[in-house]
Amino acid sequence: MIKFAIVGMGHIANKHIQAIDQIDNAQVAAVCDTNIDRLKEFEGKYPIYKDLEDMLQKQTDIDVVNICVPSGLHAPLAKIVASYGKHIILEKPMALNCDDSMEIIDAAKRANVKLSIVHPNRFRPVIQLLQETMSKGMLGKLSHANITVRWNRGQEYYDQAAWRGTKQYDGGVLMNQAIHNIDLLLWLMGPVKSVQAMSATRLRNIETEDVALGVVEFESGALGVIEAATTIYKENLEESIAIFGEKGSVKISGKNANYIETWNIEGISDEKRDEYIDRIKEDPFGKPGHQCIIEDMVTAIKEDRQPVVSGNDGLAPIQLIEAMLKSSETGERIILGKEKEI
Structure with a gap:
């Protein structure tokens, strides 16, 4: 026991x-x-x-x-x-x-x-299917990826406790809400070489950012876009991840990125695609993560x-988010793992 x-x-x-x-x-x-x-x-x-x-x-x-x-x-x-x-x-x-x-x-x-x-989120059925598909190289050479977190977290959410939305105890939309999606992006696409980002505190009375955008370059040469916000009126709109390669286009979406929106992959028939879509619809959440x-x-x-999911796995999104916030602060493109900026 x-x-x-x-x-x-x-x-x-x-x-x-x-x-x-x-x-x-x-x-x-x-x-x-x-x-x-x-x-x-x-x-x-x-x-x-x-x-x-x-x-x-x-x-x-x-x-x-x-x-x-x-x-x-x-x-x-x-x-x-x-x-x-x-x-x-x-x-x-x-x-x-x-x-x-x-x-x-x-x-x-x-x-x-x-x-x-x-x-x-790594254990969601649709994410497991995507990871298995990508591990087999079925999308071919990857061109780019996109993650979005378009959620609503009103002021009352942040006012529930004094630590929410603070730099010392909570972090902003990147560290708190989007970190799961950033983890998936890194898990599926591999390490990031550089990032350029912008962030702002537009609508919530908090110390940290409530909206952030970033463009990343992966070590593979593929590109990526990160969009995260808690400013969406008046409820959660979308959480999604899309990946594009020479042999496939995939988009996972819904309010919690649980469903297949697009699954066009060379060698996968329409019938097989529809089978995947129906299977995921039957059990979109699977065993709790x-x-x-x-x-x-x-x-x-x-x-x-x-x-x-090891300590090093947990560190990777922290490194990227820290670089995004630094880029937003300085206006510079940040090379991960290096002191210099370009």
């Missing part, structure tokens, strides 16, 4: 609890939050703690700690968890900058614990391997 503790009992913690409850050989062993009012909901269900180290000292049988606190607190808490020799499941984004992200990775390596980052992530951690522990 793999025992999990959850730190940070806000909205997303419930997804972790629901996922763990569905997994054989996994159980919630404790929960932790500095807010006693949040803990009252779980009193009598699990051991509750107000302090992370107090929990780790008293419950030595904990195997994995799921960190669900505001993003700016990820690094200090992850380093504490690693120091106690516990495996880590870390909500997105793994941190709000590259330095903190690399410190988390280093802490996990030094402690010889496993680190998994929650990027659940959080459950996939947590199940993988259970298996990774038993098989003594790295999780499928």
